[in-house]
Amino acid sequence: MTLAVPTNKSKNIESIYPLSPMQEGMLFHTLYEPESRVYFTQMKYILHGNLDIFAFEQAWQQVVDRHPILRTIFVWQNGKKTLQVVLKKVNLPWTNLDWRSLSPIEQEQQLEVLLQEDRNNDFVLDKAPLMRCTLIQLAEATYKFVWSSHHLLTDGWCMPIIFKEVFAFYEASIEGKDLYLPLPRPYKDYITWLQQQDATKAAAYWQKALQGFAAPTPLVVDCTAKQQSEIKKTFDQQRLQLSSTATTALKSLAQKHRLTVSTLVQGAWGLLLSRYSGESDVIFGATVSGRPPSLSGVESMIGLFINTLPVRVKVSEETELVPWLAELQQQQVERDEYAYSSLVEIQRSSEVPPGSCLFDSLLVFENYPSADSLHNSIRIDDFQGSERTNYPLTILVIPNEELLVRFVYDRDRFDADTITRMAGHFQTLLLGIVDNPQQKLSKLPLLTDFEKNRLLVEWNDTRVDYPEKCIYQLFEEQVAKTPDAVAVVFGSEKLTYQELNSRANQLAHHLQTLGVGPEVLVGICVERSLDMIVGILAILKAGGAYVPLDPAYPQERLAYMLSNATVSVLLTQQKLVEQLPNCEQVVCLDTDSEIISAQIKDNLLVGVKPENLAYVIYTSGSTGKPKGVAMSNRSLVNLLLWQMENSQVSIEGKTLQFAPISFDVSFQEIFSTWCSGGTLVLISEDVRRDARALLRLLTETGVERIFLPFVALQQLAEVATSFELFPTTLCEIITAGEQLQMTTSLTNFLTRLPDCRLENQYGPSESHVVTAFTLKGSANSWSALPPIGRPIANTQIYILDLQGQPVPIGVPGELHIGGLGLAREYLNRPELTAQKFILSPFDKSNSACLYKTGDQARYLPDGNIEFLGRIDNQVKIRGFRIELGEIETTLTAQPQVKEAVVIVREDIPGKKRLVAYIVQTHITSPSSIQNQLRNFLKHQLPDYMVPSAFMLLDALPLTPSGKVDRRALPAPCVINDTETFVTASTPTEEAIATIWGDVLGLKQVGIHDNFFELGGHSLLATQVISRLRQTWKMELPLRRLFEKPTVAELAQSIDKILSTVQRLQSNTSSHLLNNREEIEL
Template identity: 45%
Template sequence: MDRKNIETFYPLTPMQQGMLFHTLYEPESGVYVELLTAAWHGDVDIDAFRRTWQRVVDRHEALRTAFLWEGLKEPIQVVQRQAEVTVTELGWRTATPEEQQERLDEYLREERKRGFDLTKAPLLRLSLIRMADEEYRLVWTHHHLLMDGWSIPLLLKEVFAFYAAYLRGEELQLPKPRPYRDYIVWLKRQDMEAAERYWREKMAGFTEPTPLTVARRLAAGMEGEGEFADVEAVAQAELTLRLQQLARRHGLTLNTLLQGAWALLLSRYSGKDDVVYGATVSGRPSELSGADEIIGLFINTLPVRVQVPENVSVVQWLRELQAQQVEMRRYEYTPLVDIQSWSDIAPGAPLFESLLVFENIPLEDAVEESKGLDLRNVETESITNFPLVLVVVPGREMSLRLLYDARLFGAETIERMMGHLQTILHGFGERSEGPLASISILTSPERRLLIETWNATASPFDADDFVHERVQRQAERSPRALALAGPTDALSYGELNARANRLAHYLLGQGVGPDSIVAIFMQRSPQTVAAMLAVLKTGAAYLPLDPAYPKERLAFVMEDARARVALTETALVDDLPETDARVVALDGEWPAITLESDENPGVRISPDHVAYVIYTSGSTGRPKGVLIQHRGLNNLIAWHQKEFGVTSADRATHLAGLGFDAAVWEIWPHLTA
């Protein structure tokens, strides 16, 4: 760099330091390379256009700034006395509109990838692409290190004014602009001790970034430069108006509503009621006279920490969020790197992984004041180093744009996220007085899918086709077919049905019948299943008790269920808690039971009678008995057999404990197939 061409130099702002780091870290990613494109209709005076931009660059020191860092303790920005603007002319008039669009898309990709040599000013360039005789496409490329979004309309107004003057053959004289260095001086005077106290208190206890739960993990070797894409949506005029009215009615800003919507979306996605995301603040201090007219980079990125209490009303919560934003403005000059070091986040971990940018920039106003120039479709594009960025542009129809790293997110995921964000905004407009819990993120199609489509699981089944009757029919059809097999014994369907019938008649003689409960305290065996079947034949409900359960639980269940009879084995009698139920050790009383009839009892029951009782684990308190009707059991069997294609040729292993409802799945769908 020619030292004679150096006008002055000064340190970088913290935001510039961050941008410089990411630019050098990912040199071909296009990060922080800003693009503005516009369709320009009419004739263009190329010479006047060049002179205009050169005049504007000469006026503002920020536009003549380069950046040096090699061999220096800290990077500096150097303002050059002169920096020549480059204007490239291209002609695509012979190409079809489709070819022109393809070329333009490729040109913009290359422009971003090309970037800048940050040590050489100016860090901006222009292209005029002729599409037709009187139609051009303007491409303005610059590095974000030079200026923020607020500066763009300020510059465009000057460009339009100077260009119009040159076309008239006049020399326009504008007031000398305040230099960007004045902001650097102001920044150095700020109270960093007060800022540290504020941010330490604000971020205390927050130990890990809010997870983007829908993000994919990067495979090894995929770290580094991102692959960015975007999804755009427009909040229709009706929704935008409703949100504006809500904001005015409660003294809120539209920015606050979007901040709240983003916080609520992150909370719902992450399952956390304490979330942090990044937000871009303008950074133009009111106490610095003329700050709104200075060309340069004032913005800063700061963490926004939001608690999301579901029982608080939407309006109250938004008011608290806005008050928090007002307080934060007093310290918005604080470097993000310092805030991170004062937080409880582990070193090397990000403080947040999503960013909200509310672009309240009067770009359209500047274009409307274009001194008669016919500029249309003015668009800006930028890429940051954050994996997920929400860009909001207010207007008659608010623009919403999600910029994302395509390595981490699929397009469908981001489109769904955009739908959820819009649903939250609709919820704010419709239920602002209700609690946050009343705000759903589900879109109408998702709600229909969840409530109607996925819930349309009704399938016809015979509620009157009871388990014991199905076993009876199987015994009549194939009495010798194997029904149950254990380590030492087995029962055919005929034997199983006859054994169950004798026990059923015996139990009926003991007063057991519909609405009774019979406990079964036995080891897993064919005889145990026969006992369950016998109880069903009486019309009573069986209560399976696992001998492995603690005695205290068994005692509670027996007392709570008020079982009339307890079926067990001689070896287990002493393990059975003291009970008022009639205890029957089947192996000891079997000689008497064998005297009963082996005919089917024929007890009439309805699908609403209880088939069995299962007790919950009691992990959240005392165990609770769940009464399962025959209707539910028959439905389960029908579904299980249909879903898994169970036939009489299939076999199942009884592994679950008797007191676990999984045992029902293992036994009855297969025994009745």
């Protein structure tokens, strides 16, 4: 809309003056979103009585004549400044309709059409008046009155004043009398008063009041994933009405403690936002009357006086309710002194970044005329208002005899069910305030009884009666059923169930001679082989628990694990012995084979019980040392029996064994296969690291089921797009370890497998799998970020706030796990066990435990759970759980590191990497410190815990509270020594550098840069090799990148291959390279 000075109205101009800050804000949003009808106000009333229509119309015209603001338009001055222009004379548009001949249903239908047409007929701001009236006669003494206006003119305070004057003029008219009311004070006087206020003093107040608040309070239950460009801003509303009894009690409580009902309502809304967001410091908007007491006669003035101000609420859950409300009211009194402040200026005084809203919810406490305040012969009821603001959520509170609350919401941000639940929570808080005003804030209820029962009982009703058995017993039962079926395949080697059982028994008997039995921990450090698989089974059959040790781990880490677990027996291979720490008894499965094979093949008699340990798997720990998760047979058998019941793999189906045995998913792969009669397909480490080789193996072996972390699954899907073979036998894909994302490649991959189901499982090492969500049907219809599902058999999931109370549906909280799946403890870490495994407040026997996962999640309305990430510094990358604190602790152990912070960055969607930010004790060369720290970490931590980039800072950025501001850490750049950096010069080098830059998200790559030092890892290496193969149409083994990790080395290797190809092609045209042949140089 373009506004211009109305030259044709100059003789009719009474006054010209500036806008108030609130008017300027409303005008901006009106012009910014003209199609939204923002601030279009539509009031509807039912009038009962013998109404004189002409007198009623004239009364309204007289009120318009009395008040300058009702004759006001808005114009530009020279296209720069907006002014409001008061006209001397304005005729109020008036429409009379007679619908008495229509049935009640027809009247309702006609009314809906009329109201919509009225809303579509928006006001033109430079054409007066910005209001109109429609009177509809429904019956002899019943009328529907519709009053539409623009909010720029009036506020809620004006309604009773206007109606009182209308009926005063109406009464005088029907009695044939003249009425002379005192001249009202014009709105212009208020504008003059505003211009006299101390803006500097106000800015100082707001700066202090908002100090430390740097981000708007999130409305966590809204659909924040939608892009702003897609939002159409269509609004709807819902009503909440308290009973007269509850309203009376609320007013009595306020009166008793010298509080206003408005304070009680604001307190309840602040608590709701705090509980929803999980933050103790929240802000929402609230309207104030804006009528300064120092302006005489302001109570009877007509105009837009209300202002929107931020209300900051700090919630200390241990504070008592009434004192907290009293403090909230005192803050309101102090705030009212600066109620004239422009919201734009207030935001400038805050620390919220420009472009961000200070708040997203607005609380409006309204007052409208009641029947007893008007003429006795005309009764008004059934008031309904229709108005929308520029905020996604507005809560309008009308303190009638029955407190009315209207939730006006943006339908693109909230769905109706969400608002219904929100209204229920708001009502529960208000009633909780009334029921026990002496309680602490933490004790105030939020959930309705229905929702509490659903969250705690109904959705956790997972009981299934499973037999009390141990893992080895399930396996031996399967051996008896299918002794000749193939149990495991590794390349050309294979074992039947009987053969596997015999070999495992022989080793188990040998282990028993070494003292292995229940609660005895046996280390196993073996490369991927049949020996590895047999070793795990033998330990369990001997009654012990296995402790997997990855041969690739640094010696110091392995030494700690062996010491912490007090391992007395270690299974390994001769070639690994030298790199392993000393152990009391070492069994080399290869060189000791004669001793082992001399043992009998019979099953063992062991006294293992379900509560005895099955394994101890070490995961990253925040103190700098890994922690051992001790899992019992009972917990794991519960998982196996559930998995077997819910699998759609055939009885003799093949399952891939992909995960390292130090990763808990390996147990699921191995034993869910063996306990159901399937075949386990074991693969070498080279195949594990090469998605192309893995895809070929899956196709050639006819694997039906795979367990893969998302990143590995994504790599497989990407390779499949350009590979001639495809694993059509897959019927079940299970992913876990990190957030599943339905990328284009993965969707296309699964579209080619219409009978294959994808299952998204969730579970930390401390419980193994506890929830699962199955995706079936068309992959194109699946959510981009599928939920993690519902709890599995004999498992309970509780999503709790910081006070340990269940959060509402849709609200984030910390995920807690209960039930049979829990680990027994952190081995030899009683304090940590007590900290993370807490007594369940929902167990009547007061004996069950809950595990605090540190994961953030929320319940969806259908009972499925959405994973939202880590609450603390623990993250998952490539399926590995990493405690960032462990890396930080290890870094700060270096003398040259003063401070260290490690974060996960995802500068390229789907590509997470670790970045370390370092403050040095002494300044050294950037490239020198980078190489030194990387080499140091390689000897202390697994490769997936070594940051891909190191940033040197003079100081770490801090928040106002003194904490490290992780959001303010700069984006990483590659630290290169300028003297050694060389740009690509040949076509091959340029192509490689471009591919590396795309994959790693770097703008500049030199020919001497090392792929892995730039942040590359094995999964990204797969992408690079795939791109290189496409570029030169040649077979290039994945290991080539590991052997030639710099651009120069790899380019030289590729150039040699190309040169050989050209030479062969020139020598003979009949001996072309086979598509699958590799040229080794």
